[in-house]
């Protein structure tokens with residue numbers, strides 16, 4: 001994709017996060033003029049740019065309306081990718097007030113400041129679907145999510161729609177399933193299993209039965225970029241379209257770590273729906289296909305954790 005975003009002025013919120021840093025790196029390598037926004041410092045992996053261009057970085061809290069307005073409202077942007085969020089469902093449940101302020105009010109501040117943004121791309125979540133009525137889940141599936149994280153994403157999606165319909169803010173919504181890869185925090189299932197595999201003599205999993213849709217982060221970024229290029233006031237699922245049992249995932253990871261390692265199923269209560277798999281037909285219709293399948297994606301992630 002070299003040169004694909006040549007000269008485009010792009011703002012990424014949540015650029016220091018897991019998906020944000022992969023997306024920002026790809027945009028820089030594709031020739032974009034990127035401004036990164038995050039409440040955390042800029043990560044080391046984004047400080048050097050192979051092409052020699054500097055990344056503009058604004059450390060700010062999206063809960064602060066005046067700071068957002070000053071950073072976003074003063075310039076014209078070809079694209080704004082809004083990823084900043086309290087992205088952990090557990091953290092949202094623990095502190096719903098903070099989740100609301102960041103995920104809902106923060107999104108409101110960004111939309112309000114976006115009169116000079118040609119396209120606003122919002123990273124929502126498969127959590128909005130709640131307990132699915134059908135598998136795989138297509139974008140027209142009702143939004144039944146009721147937990148605090150899901151609710152903040154539903155409200156933020158509706159803010160995007162309101163701004164798109166009433167205030168000329170072209171907006172695209174992406175419902176991401178489960179991305180994995182380097183830089184993901186250890187509380188999520190794949191990094192947690194890899195860490196245990198590398199440091200312990202046994203892998204404990206919460207419950208082996210749930211089925212989830214995992215996507216290596218490079219595929220997620222491919223999808224986000226493809227969707228941004230397509231434009232349009234649409235909603236897109238981003239996932240692999242393939243369901244994997246957590247027990248099978250743990251076995252696969254253990255085999256990559258190459259140590260004879262028992263896997264203990266704690267058989268704890270399943271958090272969320274027993275089965276979540278994306279229908280990615282709409283995304284495929286844009287020409288997207290999975291570049292890094294699950295198995296090599298796991299290998300790359302294990303390698304990164306080893307280092």
Ligand SMILES: NC(=O)c1ccc[n+]([C@@H]2O[C@H](COP(=O)([O-])OP(=O)(O)OC[C@H]3O[C@@H](n4cnc5c(N)ncnc54)[C@H](O)[C@@H]3O)[C@@H](O)[C@H]2O)c1
Nearest residue numbers: 014016017018019039061062083084085087123125176179
């Ligand atoms: N990773 C996934 O599998 C996944 C799945 C579904 C949806 N999503 C969504 O995609 C986006 C990116 O997810 P991620 O996994 O990279 O999450 P992440 O937690 O790694 O990154 C989120 C970033 O937002 C920043 N942030 C949090 N509060 C902020 C604030 N008040 N002001 C400015 N920045 C703030 C954090 O510092 C962090 O760098 C999130 O919106 C998340 O809800 C991710």
